[in-house]
Amino acid sequence: MYNRVSIFHLFLWLLGALVLLFIAAPLLGMFFATGKHEFFHTISDKEVTRSIGLTLWTSMAATLIFAAAAVPFAWLLARKKFRFKGLVNAIIDIPIVIPHSAAGIAVLGFISRDTMLGRLGESIGISFVSNPAGIVVAMAFVSLPFLINAARDGFAAVPEKYEKAALNLGASPARVFFTISLPLAWRSIMSGFIMMFARGMSEFGAVVIVAYHPMITPVMIYERFGAFGLAYARPVAVVFILVCLVFFALLRYLSNKSTE
Amino acid sequence: MIALHNISKKFGSFTLADIDLQIEAGEYFVLLGNSGSGKTLLLGCIAGFIQPDMGIITINSEDVTRKPVQKRNAGMVFHDSAVFPHMSVARNIAYPLEIRRYKKKEIALRVAQLAELTGISHLLQRYPAKLSAGEMQRVALARVLTLKPDVLLLDEPLASLDVQLRSGMRQLLRNLNKQGQTIIHVTHDYEEAALLATRVGIIEQGRIIQTGSPGEVFRNPRSAFAARFAGFRNFYEGQIAELNGKKVFSNATLKVVVADGCSLGNCFIVIRSEDIIISREAFASSACNVLNAKIQFIESHHDYTEVTADAGLPFYVKLTAHSVKSMNLNVDDNIFLHFKASAINCITV
Numbered sequence: 001m002y003n004r005v006s007i008f009h010l011f012l013w014l015l016g017a018l019v020l021l022f023i024a025a026p027l028l029g030m031f032f033a034t035g036k037h038e039f040f041h042t043i044s045d046k047e048v049t050r051s052i053g054l055t056l057w058t059s060m061a062a063t064l065i066f067a068a069a070a071v072p073f074a075w076l077l078a079r080k081k082f083r084f085k086g087l088v089n090a091i092i093d094i095p096i097v098i099p100h101s102a103a104g105i106a107v108l109g110f111i112s113r114d115t116m117l118g119r120l121g122e123s124i125g126i127s128f129v130s131n132p133a134g135i136v137v138a139m140a141f142v143s144l145p146f147l148i149n150a151a152r153d154g155f156a157a158v159p160e161k162y163e164k165a166a167l168n169l170g171a172s173p174a175r176v177f178f179t180i181s182l183p184l185a186w187r188s189i190m191s192g193f194i195m196m197f198a199r200g201m202s203e204f205g206a207v208v209i210v211a212y213h214p215m216i217t218p219v220m221i222y223e224r225f226g227a228f229g230l231a232y233a234r235p236v237a238v239v240f241i242l243v244c245l246v247f248f249a250l251l252r253y254l255s256n257k258s259t260e
Numbered sequence: 261m262i263a264l265h266n267i268s269k270k271f272g273s274f275t276l277a278d279i280d281l282q283i284e285a286g287e288y289f290v291l292l293g294n295s296g297s298g299k300t301l302l303l304g305c306i307a308g309f310i311q312p313d314m315g316i317i318t319i320n321s322e323d324v325t326r327k328p329v330q331k332r333n334a335g336m337v338f339h340d341s342a343v344f345p346h347m348s349v350a351r352n353i354a355y356p357l358e359i360r361r362y363k364k365k366e367i368a369l370r371v372a373q374l375a376e377l378t379g380i381s382h383l384l385q386r387y388p389a390k391l392s393a394g395e396m397q398r399v400a401l402a403r404v405l406t407l408k409p410d411v412l413l414l415d416e417p418l419a420s421l422d423v424q425l426r427s428g429m430r431q432l433l434r435n436l437n438k439q440g441q442t443i444i445h446v447t448h449d450y451e452e453a454a455l456l457a458t459r460v461g462i463i464e465q466g467r468i469i470q471t472g473s474p475g476e477v478f479r480n481p482r483s484a485f486a487a488r489f490a491g492f493r494n495f496y497e498g499q500i501a502e503l504n505g506k507k508v509f510s511n512a513t514l515k516v517v518v519a520d521g522c523s524l525g526n527c528f529i530v531i532r533s534e535d536i537i538i539s540r541e542a543f544a545s546s547a548c549n550v551l552n553a554k555i556q557f558i559e560s561h562h563d564y565t566e567v568t569a570d571a572g573l574p575f576y577v578k579l580t581a582h583s584v585k586s587m588n589l590n591v592d593d594n595i596f597l598h599f600k601a602s603a604i605n606c607i608t609v
Contacts (some may be wrong), residue, residue: 159342161338161340161342162342162344162345164309164329164338164342165336165338165342165344165400166344166355167309167328167329167330168307168308168309168329168330168334168335168336168404169330169335169355169356169359169403169404169407170330170331170356170359170360170407171330171355171356171359172330173330175359179355180344183346184344184345184346
């Protein structure tokens with residue numbers, strides 16, 4: 001038996017390396033262009049750390065609050081047959097395919113002071129515009145599809161026989177959902193959480209329209225770039241990317257551990 | 261008692277039609293049918309997964325037709341067991357008890373009892389991924405028995421097991437039935453039906469075409485499906501014992517020598533009707549069983565003729581029409597039946 005390396009496969013490897021380089025090179029370039037001094041100056045900048053904190057918690061809040069409705073909805077989409085299901089699935093994907101600035105305009109129209117929701121919020125002391133609550137809504141709008149799709153695929157992959165067996169053993173539908181469907185789809189749901197969280201955290205377009213202030217980090221990077229130039233925006237970007245990477249590594253680790 | 265009155269269900273081009281069936285408490289009812297005959301569908305109707313279009317289902321005289329699955333006490337063992345993969349064996353068995361808020365102590369006790377009964381005590385802490393198909397079936401069975409179900413529904417429970425495990429599982433099911441558990445078991449395997457059932461139903465294309473004791477159904481098949489097992493019509497129950505160094509099968513009316521490989525004790529024997537030779541005179545041959553018999557019926561089928569001969573019990577013999585003619589066989593003729601010990605299949609109970 002001989003194992004000659006095919007020229008075609010070598011070519012594929014070469015293409016792959018180019019793609020990888022294309023992703024890694026700008027990021028690495030940015031890291032190397034940032035001096036130690038600038039870096040430490042940035043992480044001790046109160047404005048930056050506050051903004052990163054805000055970005056993290058609003059994105060986490062968006063994920064958790066909307067998950068409460070999105071995950072059960074994903075189960076329905078995976079299990080039930082109904083009319084216009086294709087249409088419903090298409091609607092869920094809309095936030096992914098439209099420009100995020102347009103999504104921001106839509107969300108703003110929905111939550112501004114003169115809308116019903118806006119007035120309702122006002123009456124209990126929540127203003128959405130230029131407020132973390134508005135940031136949460138904008139982030140959720142653009143990132144929700146990632147959670148719903150991942151959770152739906154996760155539920156669909158759970159063999160229905162387990163749910164049937166649990167019902168047959170006397171479990172109520174609610175108990176079946178919490179003790180069988182949810183744990184068995186947990187890995188996919190966790191991965192959906194992480195995707196939604198990540199997507200929310202990196203959102204710029206929709207948030208900048210709903211709330212320029214308080215400033216989430218993607219908006220701050222844009223503002224520093226516009227006002228002071230590349231050299232000022234870069235250290236903030238570097239710090240934020242590092243924070244994102246650390247968070248993802250941590251969440252991935254935790255989710256793998258929880259499904260072991 | 262489980263009763264189905266006029267159950268009908270349309271499923272695309274398939275219809276379950278006018279099912280009328282009564283299963284008494286304590287019966288072991290085996291529903292025998294090919295895949296696609298509707299037998300699993302019917303089980304689904306009893307369990308409540310499928311809502312019939314028409315008809316009524318009662319369990320212990322209570323109409324359960326519209327009752328949700330979780331409120332019927334009809335425990336089901338699925339064809340591929342459906343043991344929850346994210347719970348240990350012990351938690352799987354405890355699951356129905358936790359739902360009913362039993363005390364921890366009671367749960368532990370009941371789990372231990374059922375594990376003992378089903379022979380899985382040593383597996384309680386394991387997870388399903390590390391179990392064999394046979395062990396999974398036992399876990400599923402133990403789990404469903406915690407409910408003390410009014411009826412136990414089994415969907416091809418032995419299909420995924422190898423031959424050795426099957427006989428152990430059969431023994432377990434038979435014991436459960438002896439303790440009074442009503443069982444409805446669907447299968448495509450007539451041997452299972454013969455070995456387990458107190459009553460058999462044959463289902464074909466969504467209709468139940470025959471019910472009766474295994475003996476009745478297999479000896480007098482009323483359908484092509486049951487008749488496909490026509491070779492199975494020489495089917496006798498009795499014991500095998502050792503006699504003068506030979507293994508001999510006997511019951512009240514029959515005594516035949518069987519192959520040395522057969523195990524002793526209670527069993528069924530099966531002789532294919534092609535393996536029996538008819539003669540006018542007794543003669544010495546390699547066939548060690550020679551029975552005196554009298555012809556009861558001669559029935560012509562399009563490609564063979566079947567002679568029914570009474571040798572204490574009816575024997576069915578397949579011949580060509582040509583042989584019947586050349587031997588000039590007629591009803592009431594006295595004949596001899598010859599068959600080799602090795603032509604007898606022993607199925608140990």
